[in-house]
Amino acid sequence: KQEVTQIPAALSVPEGENLVLNCSFTDSAIYNLQWFRQDPGKGLTSLLLIQSSQREQTSGRLNASLDKSSGRSTLYIAASQPGDSATYLCAVYFGNEKLTFGTGTRLTIIP
Amino acid sequence: DAGITQSPRHKVTETGTPVTLRCHQTENHRYMYWYRQDPGHGLRLIHYSYGVKDTDKGEVSDGYSVSRSKTEDFLLTLESATSSQTSVYFCAIRIDSNSNYGYTFGSGTRLTVV
Secondary structure (H helix, E strand, C coil), rough: CCCEEEECEEEEEEEECCCEEEEEECCCCCCCEEEEECCCCEEEEEEEEEEECCCCEEEEEEEEEECCCCEEEEEECCCCCHHHHHEEEEEEECCCCCCCECCCCCEEEEE | CCCCEHHHHHHHHCCCEEEEEEEECCCCCCEEEEEEEECCCEEEEEEEEEEEEEEEEECCCCCCEEEEEECCEEEEEEEEHHHHHCCCEEEEEEECCCEEEEEEEEEEEEEEEC
């Protein structure tokens, strides 16, 4: 069964620190992996999309990496800000016509 | 950005009544999806469509049906709503560009079944 796991479920860090969120998946034959952000009571906002042929993608203070052989992706957030507080979701497209989600990491940045 | 809207945004309904949620896209993307989001379960796929009148089941399809008579609209129907269907429902489209399969989500419909 193709599964996506995100650990930890919740994370709190002081403002200004760099941090890493983790995502693991069970099948290395992926098409792509997408990181989303979700604020409480809101929809999903796409942050970064990494194709299977890529090793990383960057957008501003965010950097996502992909290691297919180990079944892992990380989302690196530099110089964290209180506005970064949200739930971060990792989703994998295994090529089976649907996106499979992890259960997310709830991030709190402490001012 | 691909335009995708869901309606209604909020709905309260009684057990046993049928309910239809609508997803509308402004571009001609082939793939559309309905997910539900529940605490502890994350997002789970209900149904998806790969073209007009072409649909398939996801992992939690029992009690739901879908229809897609036009490319831009994908309807989700709860045939007889139950309390277990209280959830937040998200519609999504898959944007196929140069074999890059990225997904865009709507803002969600919060459904409460009482």
